[in-house]
Amino acid sequence: MGSGPTFAQDADRSVSAMPEGLWGQPEVNVPDGGGTEQVRRxxxxxxxxxxxxxxxxxxRFLRGLQEGRILGERAEGGTDVYVPSRGMDPVLGRATTESVEVGPKATITTxxxxxxxxxxxxxxxxFVSALILPDGAAVSLYGTVLGIDHTEVRIGMRVRPVWKDPAERTTSFENITHWEPIDEPDVSAEELKGHM
Amino acid sequence: MAESPDAGEILRAPLTIGYDFQRTTGPVIGAFFTALAERRMLGIRDTGGRVVCPPVEYDPESGEPLTDMVEVGTEGTVRSWSWVSRVREGQPLATPHALALIQLDGADTSMLHVIDAADPSEVSTGARVRVRWAPESVDGFGNLVCFELAEGKG
Incomplete structure (x- = not known):
């Protein structure tokens, strides 16, 4: 080996994986140049x-969001409402046939x-990224929780969506900018079972 | 049996997924990129004495780490090439160009890069080319914009 890893001098390096540096590569002999600072990354x-x-x-889900509504879907003979729907009930193996509005109030499941x-x-x-179960839905949506310190967020906490202005809405999940807490009692873990 | 609700016209949109990866270079590639910023080309001597350019970190035969970097020329000889008539996004040049194996003077291996030429009839195996540098120093390999044809025959 040469005179040791070059990473010891790399003050800019914030993540160091190993005591000897990331590589055991020796230093190299370089013909004299213009004294430019060594490129390291x-x-x-x-x-x-x-x-x-x-x-x-x-x-259908995205067109609902444009109208400020969270639309799930249910299969014939089924009870679970899937949101966003992929067009079928994955447990029953049947196409969804009924559009069901869920939320807007919801519960943090994790x-x-x-x-x-x-x-x-x-x-x-x-900040907090959460799985959020809209009231009436069987599965959770991804969302960001703001308006509360991250140390106070908990499973079972009640939240509601914060929407973009109607004029700015498109057929996009980004119409819901984030979720914020509402003053309602927490939902127990027992009630959330099977909806994680 | 009931029908699924009508979706209207099915949506379609462009979706771009990208990330600016930060890569550490290590001593060999770091020295190579540093030299590019100084408008110099470096190779590395392997254990058999051949000069490999662009430099590699380990000997192609034995796997030994290599440490002896040497300056090579900024001109070279076309060893093989093909013509890119339809340019895809993200290529070094936006106009049709040659993709070539170029052996720089003083190097024993060839490097893959592009040659800015107006027409394939201008390019030939054995043609002489020189480096075109970026007008201002940039990150990494970007200092080497492309090669352009030079006078003479290799």
Whole structure:
């Protein structure tokens, strides 16, 4: 080995995986250049552009969101309301035939505290990302919980959606900007069973 | 049997998924990129004495780590090439160009890069090319914009 890992001098490195640095690579002999500061990291963007079609059932869900409504669907003879619907009841194996409005009030079924924000629209960390069960639905939606300190968020907490202004709404899940707490008693874990 | 509710026209939209990955370079690629910012090209000497460019971190035969970086030329010889007539998004050049294996002077291996040429008739195996540098220093490989044809025959 050479004179040791180069990473010891890398003050900019915030994550160090191993005591000897990430590699056991030796230092290299470089012919004299212009004294430019050594490159240690580079940004490598990777992007995929898709032509996305959600299909018939999610289209119904997204058109509902444009009207400020959360629409689930139920199969004939079934009791569970799926939201967003994929067009079938996965337990019964039958197509959904009935559109059912759920929420807007909802319950947090589980959550995590996000310390490293991701993407342009992420709120300042730390914030809470949660699975949220709209009243009347059998399954939860993903959502961000704001308007409360992250240390006070709990499973069973009651929330409601905060919508964009009607004029700004599109056929997008982003019409619900986030969820905020409402002054109602928590739902017990027993009642949430099977809806996680 | 009941029908599913009518969805109206099925939605369709572009969806872009991307992330700016941060990659650490390590000593060899870091030195190579640093040299590019100084408008120099570096290779690395393998255990058999050949100069490999772009530099590799380990010997292609034995797997030994390599440490002896050497400066090579910014001109070279086309060893093989093909013509890209339909340019896809994200390529180094937006106009039709050659994709070529280029052996820089002083190197024993060839590197894959593009040659900016107006027409495939201008490009040939054995043609001489030189580096076109970015007008201003940028991150990593971006300093090397492309190659352009030079006079002479290799």
């Amino acid at each position: 580079v940004t490598v963007p990777a992007t995929m552009v898709y032509d996305y079609t959600p299909g018939a059932a999610p289209t 959550f995590c505290v996000v310390h490293i924000g991701f993407g342009e629209n992420a709120p300042p960390p730390p």
